Amino acid sequence: MNAAGLQRGRLTALALRAEDLADSGQVAEQLSLDAARHARLTAEETADRIREKFGPGAIGPAATYRPAS
DSSP states (O other): OTTTTOSSOOOOOOOOOOOSOOOGGGOSOOOOSOHHHHHHHHHHHHHHHHHHHHOTTSSOOGGGSOOOO
16 A cells, blocks of 8 residues: 555455465465464364363363362
8 A cells, every 4th residue: 555655545355366276285284364264273273182182071162161169
């Protein structure tokens, strides 16, 4: 926006063009433009690692746990 000389401009659209894409199995990590989705996927991966290490009952919804006394 600075290059176009806009002041307080608002970005209303974004267009991307992709060429020479690789198969998803050949890349280390898929890029995401959705930060909330990326956060959910990261949390899901972390929960899976905890379950692998400590068992299926190690992590779950907070509502299922009893209050600490």
